[in-house]
Amino acid sequence: MSQHEPQTAMSGPEARTAESEPEQRTGASESQAVHEPQAVSERRAVRGRQVGHEREAIAKARRIVVKAGSSSLTTPDGTIDAGRIDALVDVLAARRADGTEIVFVSSGAIAAGLGPLGLTRRPRDLATQQAAASVGQGLLFARYTGSFARHGLTVGQVLLTADDMMRRSHHRNAQRTLAQLLALGILPIVNENDTVATDEIRFGDNDRLAALVAHLIRADALVLLSDVDALYTGDPRRPGARRIADVHGPDDLKDVKLGRSGRVGTGGMVTKVEAARIAGVPVVLTNAASAAHALAGDGVGTLFHPADGRRMSTRNLWLAHATTGQGRVTLDPGAVDAVVRRRKSLLPAGVTGVSGDFAAGDPVDLCDTAGRVVARGLVNYDASEIPDLMGRSTRWLARELGAEYEREIIHRDHLVVLVPGGPGAGPQDD
Secondary structure (H helix, E strand, O other), X not given: OOOOOOOOOOOOOOOOXXXXXXXXXXXXXXHHHHHHHHHHHXXXXXXXXXXXXXXXXXXXXXXXXXXXOHHHOEOOOXXXXXXXXXXXHXXXXXXXXXXOEEEEEEOOHHHHHHOOOOOOOOOXXXXXXXXXXXXXXXXXXXXXXXXXXXXXXXXXXXXXXXXXXXXXXXXXXXXXXXXXXXXXXXEEEEEEOOOXXXXXXXXXXXXXXXXXXXXXXXXXXXXXXXXXXXXXXXXXXXOOOOEEOEEOOHHHHOOOOOOOOOOOOOOOHHHXXXXXHHHOOOEEEEEHHHHHHHHXXXXXXXXXXXXXXXXXXXXXXXXXXXXXXXXXXXXXXXXXXXXXXXXXXXXXXXXXXXXXXXXXXXEEEEXXXXXXXXXXXXOOOOOOOHHHOOOOOHHHXXXXXXXXXXXXXXXXXXXXXXXXXXXXXXXXOO
């Protein structure tokens, strides 16, 4: 299929109507009434088997990402809790001894630095956050090194930032490093590099990072450890809040009130639900005290079932969830249809506007005429070049400006759709 196919073709959704005579509707209702209990029972049975299967899959998983939040690792005054760390390490070491590869994503660097700096709560200003992380990261990793050594395990520290996940070369380097550590029998401990990061410090208390790492290493499951034992319909400290055992999709969360971050962490239930949504593997959310049961496949916490369909490629997951658009390119309706529905590359002919200051290779947001972001991709041109290309065919541009201009604004292999119908454009895995 040509990469330069015009993008002007448009087709609206076909209207579907069904009309029946009153007698037919009555008959259908009676038939439905007869068979509905059986259908409901069958659906429940299928869900029950699915729950059991995915819990069992966690118990048998050969590669697991486990993430612990700050509140699971520190004392109430914000200092490292050696007892809690040792207890969690014992659980991870036991699973490692069974032959499972573990990647541990640990929060807590900033929290661990609060006590030594004489701070009673997480600082608000960036400079003090970075200072706390600088002090706390060394203390935290030293503690992990000693604790895992009790089990004869060597750990390796991997510090990442959102920028590392945004830049393709850094992303690949992280992937290779983690793969090699696992191959050498090392247990990687991943944390955000709070000391030098800016936006990264608000990355979501490592929840989203853990989901991205799960994709990065092709994990079989993700376990998120928090200070609560599960997701609840409301504040679990208040009467009437019910534990949600399973989440199959957005409908299961319609009436859920998601809490914000705590005293020493940046995340909350919002970031954990988002992490579960993008992980692409079974995810268990529970507390550190229940970690052993979660890894054993027991019915603790909340199990988030992966969405049906193909798992998004690592490239597209990175582009959709680990990048931030450095600018905006506005598309005409034909180009929106071509990109979103027909999975085409974006050609200059379909572009009507550009904003922001970006360079070739940067991620940019693609917007419809109403300003809604419909896709994101890696752009082939600097922002300053695009105005002269807008509305032109690639053939005209090649003839007038040279052969190097006979290319897409964004190739479909470097583009992910962000609205219903996507994400998922591009190759399935890399």
